Amino acid sequence: MHVIGYGTTEASAELVPLSFERPDMRAGEVEIEITHCGVCHSDLHQARDDWGNTVWPCVPGHEVVGLVTRVGDGVTKFKEGDRVGVGCMVNSCQACGPCEQGDEQYCEGPKSATLTYNGPKKPDGSNTYGGYSTGIVVREEFVLHIPEAIDPAEAAPILCAGITTYNPMKHFGLKEGQTLGVAGIGGLGHMAVQLGKSFGAKVVALTTTEAKRSDILELGADEVVVMSDEEAVKNAAQSLDLMIDTIPYPHDLNDYIPLMKPNTTLCVVGNIIEFPSFDPAQMIFNRVAVSGSLIGGVAMTQEVLDRCAEHGIRPLIEKIDIDEVSSAFGRMQEEDVRFRHVIDMAGLKSRMNDVDAKKIDPPARGEVVGR
Known part of the structure; x- marks a missing residue:
């Protein structure tokens, strides 16, 4: 051939x-x-x-x-x-x-x-x-x-992009009425927003790009948190039942772990290079798990x-x-x-x-x- x-x-x-x-x-x-x-x-x-x-x-x-x-x-x-x-x-x-x-x-x-x-x-x-x-x-x-x-x-x-974000929703048991956070709204993240809504979840999009706000809301996200907005990030503390982190390059997880409720999971699917810094205290004091998932x-x-x-x-x-x-x-x-x-x-x-x-x-x- x-x-x-x-x-x-x-x-x-x-x-x-x-x-x-x-x-x-x-x-x-x-x-x-x-x-x-x-x-x-x-x-x-x-x-x-x-x-x-x-x-x-x-x-x-x-x-x-x-x-x-x-x-x-x-x-x-x-x-x-x-x-x-x-x-x-x-x-x-x-x-x-x-x-x-x-x-x-x-x-x-x-x-x-x-x-x-x-x-x-x-x-x-x-x-x-x-x-x-x-x-x-x-x-x-x-x-x-x-x-x-x-x-x-x-x-x-x-x-x-679809299976990579869908798999952790299934594996970690995303349920109707729970709140899903999606970090990074690109190729993977924009699929995660839509798939999360199909589970009946409230979807909070976490982005570093204010210019994407209207596009993200059109995808069906219930809220958009721009990570440079300190007040918005503070108000989102301990609000998420599951987070899917689709960001495909090294970034600071310490910015995202405080958004998790106690006894919940932050799942990394985008970055397989490194995390430049990591503070385990935020995990330990709220029993937050940081996990990973590979396609499906x-x-x-x-x-x-x-x-x-x-x-x-x-x-x-x-x-x-x-x-x-x-x-x-x-x-x-x-x-x-x-x-x-x-x-x-x-x-x-x-x-x-x-x-x-x-x-x-x-x-x-x-x-x-x-x-």
Whole structure:
């Protein structure tokens, strides 16, 4: 399967066209023509090696929507022409405790879960390439049905931003009438606001950007607290039953822990770099837990897609052509997007034969368990 994608070969380089061959489809696998791919802040972190684990070349993209073009022997859930999605994973052992419980993202198998991109497999170090590309081949177990009610471009961010914020709401038992705090109202946070309302919760948005207030209220938030407003922050003290912290870069948790009621949880889903300072006293004296959560399993990702279809929840998106992705990265850094870029792959597919793309090695693939 000949593919053109956009990626980078070093942290300081712009994303450029890259040419490679996807491995041939095997039994139990699904071949997908990609129509749309969301642009996640983690794509920027990975391409710039902010986490120190990037394997080159790096072809980002884990909010993938497309059409099934072929299915392998034994595939029963999908057929040619189906509109489908692929999230942050393309493989796991399917046999360990977390996998059997539907938490494939925490796979304890010998190679752990395989990420859709930058998922190198030891000992050979072969890499995976993601959805900033024209096509992909994925195991049936990691392919999702996109509900007819959801536009394919709008479906893409649900596959990461949606599941990443939905999972902790489910895990920590958000209930009707409780108060949910959402820290950081970007790609993840604007989905968290809408999903929190679907649980019947009161939603308080915590932002550093006053200019976002009207947009946040239109999303359905009940209150907006601008974190530079000392009086507003003081009035919000000990008011939250659950907080989802979506801020994707280092920041001071000490500003947010005082907003939690006693015996509640602040869940970090955005920042995996570091916290520059941390005062445990605020936790200890109110028995506040600081936790973390990583995306969600395949079944729960399907669940959040279906929930968004049922409740009319949609990300606010700006569609771009793939050759605009480097400028989209810059706009993300400047917080100049409301609230998610989505790549429309039609432009790249129409000019595949004319793209001057550097040839790179084929990507890694996962083994099909139980086939």
